[in-house]
Amino acid sequence: MKKMFQNMVRGISGVVFPNVCACCGLENTEHQRLLCSFCLQERFEDANPDNAPVSSDIILPEGVIAQHALWQFDKGGDLQDLLHLLKYEQLTGIGVDLGRELGVRIKKHSLLKQKLSFFPAVLLPVPLHYLKFRYRGFNQAFKISLGFQQVWNDLSICDIKSVVRDKNTRTQTGLSLKRRRQNLKNAFKVKKPAEIKDKLVVIIDDVFTTGATTFELAHTVLDSGAKEIVVLTVAQA
Ligand SMILES: [Zn+2]
Structure with a gap:
């Protein structure tokens, strides 16, 4: 009954x-x-159908062993709308769904699958400045990491206080690569190096554009003792 x-x-x-x-x-x-x-x-176009170490034409900085995006960004299209809903309309479940899909996709990328399966690794969502975090109420990269972790359940997510964003940068849109890099210089700080020391750090974000943000974070984390870096995003701009 x-x-x-x-x-x-x-x-x-x-x-x-x-x-x-x-x-x-x-x-x-x-x-x-x-x-x-x-x-x-x-619905979306695979940004790296050949499973290359990079899904863009960018040259990776030292210590960054791969950069992989799940899908090609579609300006004005459905993927842009989805990422907008995630970031500005509080539909955080979208982030978890996308992160899970990214995790499933990485299992088909032999280099990344091997690296993430056999090396001590930790997931690092690109940190938000605390003012932006308070304003938005969540970090979209963290939501994507949560979904990713559902597929790769041996991996932990770096504690929110371990690596922080010290500098509240203006929006990067419209800036040249040089200006983006200047803008982001020393933006991040590692507060608890033990969390990343000698590990493969998997940086997770929503969109990969020029790499200015993720590579600055990679540089900071490598300086603090991380072994290698992989950059994973949902979209490739
Ligand atoms: Zn649908």
Whole structure:
């Protein structure tokens, strides 16, 4: 009887609040997911179909062994909308869904799969300055890391107080690479080096553009004793 009642309530709430995909708006049969399996698996273009060490044409700085983005950024398209919903509309579940998909994709990248499986590693979401964190209420890179961790459950996420962003930089959009680098110089600080020492540090962010942010963070973390760095993002701009 109880079960029948529960099913009835679930049925009614399904009519009032149908579970729809945040991307395509169609009914989503995946429970506790904001994105449907079609949008996660078919909608976007793989940014690194050949599983190369880099998904861009950038030259990696010393100590950074790979840079991989899940999908090609589509200016004005669905992926941009999704990342906007995640960052500015508080739909943090999108970050978790995207992070999980990124984790699944890395299992098909032999170099990265091997590195993440056999080396002591830690996930490092690109830290937000505390003022920005207080304003937004969450760090989108941390949400992506949470999803990633559901697939790679042996990996821990670096404690929020271990590596911090000291400098509250202006938006990087529209700045040249040189200005971006100047803007970000010494933006990050490692407060607890033990957390990253001798480890493979997996830096996680939403979008990879020029690498100015992630490579500055990589540089800081390497200086504090990290062994190697991998940069993983959802989108490749
Ligand atoms: Zn969808």
